Amino acid sequence: MADPPERSFSESDEEIMRATYRALREHGYADLTIKRIAEEYGKSTAAVHYHYETKDELLAAFLDYILDRFVETVRGVETINPAERLELLLNKLLVEPAEHYDLLVSMLEMESQAPYNGTFRERFQQNDEYIGYMLETAIERGIKEGTFPEVDAEHVATTLLTIANGARTRAVVLEDLEALGTGRRAAEEYVDSVLSEGSERGS
Amino acid sequence: MADPPERSFSESDEEIMRATYRALREHGYADLTIKRIAEEYGKSTAAVHYHYETKDELLAAFLDYILDRFVETVRGVETINPAERLELLLNKLLVEPAEHYDLLVSMLEMESQAPYNGTFRERFQQNDEYIGYMLETAIERGIKEGTFPEVDAEHVATTLLTIANGARTRAVVLEDLEALGTGRRAAEEYVDSVLSEGSERGS
Incomplete structure (x- = not known):
């Protein structure tokens, strides 16, 4: 193998990832929900689901x-x-x-x-x-x-x-x-x- | 420190521990219940609870x-x-x-x-x-x-x-x-x- 897994993050992807990071640090994995990530993201859960269908995918x-x-x-x-x-x-x-x-x-x-x-x-x-x-x-x-x-x-x-x-x-x-x-x-x-x-x- | 944690296991404790081991291997930690341990133990959940009040204690x-x-x-x-x-x-x-x-x-x-x-x-x-x-x-x-x-x-x-x-x-x-x-x-x-x-x- 030579290259890192290919994946590019758009600006909203990046923002959701940073929100996920904060939500994980605050609530831990077991209590992590799309709702909590959305709160950190400052948008609706629908806005998160638009990018990621499930929590596991996110x-x-x-x-x-x-x-x-x-x-x-x-x-x-x-x-x-x-x-x-x-x-x-x-x-x-x-x-x-x-x-x-x-x-x-x-x-x-x-x-x-x-x-x-x-x-x-x-x-x-x-x-x-x-x-x-x-x-x-x-x-x-x-x-x-x-x-x-x-x-x-x-x-x-x-x-x-x-x-x-x-x-x-x-x-x-x-x-x-x-x-x-x-x-x-x-x-x-x-x-x-x-x-x-x-x-x-x-x- | 010099000695291992003191704890002696009675015969029924031992049996419950072996039942827990089998139940863990079969169902994993997340799906482990006192009921499943009791099934492996071959007795009622009450019989398990008599020895261990909660799953965490067990x-x-x-x-x-x-x-x-x-x-x-x-x-x-x-x-x-x-x-x-x-x-x-x-x-x-x-x-x-x-x-x-x-x-x-x-x-x-x-x-x-x-x-x-x-x-x-x-x-x-x-x-x-x-x-x-x-x-x-x-x-x-x-x-x-x-x-x-x-x-x-x-x-x-x-x-x-x-x-x-x-x-x-x-x-x-x-x-x-x-x-x-x-x-x-x-x-x-x-x-x-x-x-x-x-x-x-x-x-």
């Missing part, structure tokens, strides 16, 4: 929107070297979420519904694949440039995603924001141990 | 029961050396759950409710603390015996829990049982990198 678009924003913020900095790029991605995954704790809470609720909701599951799979692809690409570039040893780039990327997922789950379930910092430190240690020259691990 | 007991079983299966093997003990714990956390996929699904649902349910949150915090304590104790014993270097045992234990949480979340959300195997490999690599003699990491 939330699927919201998951696209979250990835879209993630991709936007890292796209501009593709020119930096592989080690710095990896660091940037890990900060996006493990440092910035601390500022959006309520969103982490809602995301875990949606994630827990993935086994029952194919639309959610597909989105999470796509997003995971795409972020994994960005990590993998940075690692492969480092190998090509000779700054990283010949590791199994896909496995290293998946391990970093596993640490990020674990830290985010722990932050929510244990109500412990420090879990993100611990995860960031663990990711750093793992990167140091497998991507330092002379290391044989992960290969 | 599920909190169920989380205790799960930890209890986990502790039971590892308690018998305390005499083995620290490296083997660590390996055993990681297998319990990352290999065996593959045989209980439906339970992982229900557990993630309950975990996602922790921010809204103090009883659940407390249980998850206690269980996490206790399993972390077992990992930490094995690491500290290895340091004392001179087989492990002088690492920050608490941080290493928390990192291993983070990897385990991440792998379990990924297995459910991405519907990908391989996530557990990837997590097991990542945990092994991390242990090798921080606990091999000569390593300075995690210290």
